[in-house]
Amino acid sequence: MPGGRLTSQERRRIAAGLADGLGYAEIARKLGRPTSTVSREVSRNGGGADYRADRAHRATGRRARRRPSMAVPAATTPAAARRFAEEFAAVLVGTGVPRMAARVFAALVTTDAGALTVADLVGGLRVSPASVSKAVGYLEGLDLVRREREGRHERYLIDEDLWLRTWLTSARTNTALAETARRGVEVFDVATPTGARLDHMRQFFARLGEDMAGGPEGAEDALTVAAALVHAAGPCTAERVARALGWPVDRVAGALRDAEARPDVTDPVAVRHVGSGEYAATARPERLTAAQREALRDCSTILM
Incomplete structure (x- = not known):
């Protein structure tokens, strides 16, 4: 379900979508998941070219088996760890983060497991459970911390893709x-x-x-279909462009709609729907004045 952990079957569908050349947004729509869930899943498990469903599922299982611990590595003294956590928290406070939220976040970041229970935080920071709960709520609102139920206890954790x-x-x-x-x-x-x-x-x-964000969502596809229309030098249907590119028709149709709706993405080319299911690429009129367009109208004749 949305918000829960991805299942093995969902990971196989992600792998299949990547193999078909689908974008993260389209894969997410098919799964009924947020696009960010799919992008995080792929990025933390090898990227689009190396994503493998079974391997990703095993890696998630290993991460889930980690247990919270406030133990300090042997090479780091408890005093040094505390000083660094306080320094880290002070920097966060300087950026506008409330002090208690900053201390909780610093504690999570400087813990090996990246996860702690309420009892861990209350004991380690010597504060009340209510203070921890309020701080965690603030951090959740910034998408910096998430809750996870483990038996009868709840723990707070940060992800590797934080x-x-x-x-x-x-x-x-x-x-x-x-x-x-x-x-x-x-x-x-x-x-x-x-x-x-x-x-x-x-x-x-x-x-x-x-x-x-790495460019507007779907920008690469929009640019590709715009280039295809320029190369065709005439109106084309989504089906014809799909055959030429070797893409699914749905992907091309979505890219054509995006290109038409977001001319700033394909600038200086504009993609227009010209009727009968056909699209054409032209120069964006905003790039040239009326006089410039008129002067260029007979350019081919002049060159001859």
């Missing part, structure tokens, strides 16, 4: 700011000083979010 999730969360925040700014442009009009300022904000955060 920093990837944090990075993607920041990317989503930038994308949300870009979308809010876009709505502001519609309200104030880009021709006004306020609208122009919001449009500049939209462009900045949109690019930043896309760069952090």
Whole structure:
């Protein structure tokens, strides 16, 4: 179920989807899972080229068998470990994280298993259970910590892909700011000083979010189908493009829709639906003025 651990069958479906050339988002839709679940699963188990379902399932089993421990490695003294945890927590507090949440997170990061129970945290930090619960709730809201039931006890843990999730969360925040700014442009009009300022904000955060996320979702497919249409030099159906690329028709159809909806992704080419199920690629009109387009209209004749 969504939010639970992936099953062996789901991992086999992920492997099959990767073999078919499907993107993470499409695989996730077929599984009824978040895209981030699939991307984390693949990235932590060899990547798209080396992902193997059975191997990933065994690795997950090994990680699940780890037990929490606040023991300090022999090479590190307890005093040195405490000093580092306090230093780490202080840096987090400096970034705006509440002190108790910072201490809990520092304790988890500096524990071999990356997981601790309430009793572990209460005893190790010498704080109340209520303080731990509040701190964990805050960290969960940032997607930094998750809960896991183990028998009658609950433990809190961080994943090996924690920093990837944090990075993607920041990317989503930038994308949300870009979308809010876009709505502001519609309200104030880009021709006004306020609208122009919001449009500049939209462009900045949109690019930043896309760069952090590795580009907009489906961008590579959108660019590929746009290039195919340019090469075809005429309208094509999704079926014809799919045959030429050797892709499933659903993948091409989705990429064509994405390319048409997001012209900024395929810039300076624009993909348009021209009817009868056909698409064509043209230069984005915003790139050229009317006079420039008119001057180029007879370019081929001039060159001859």
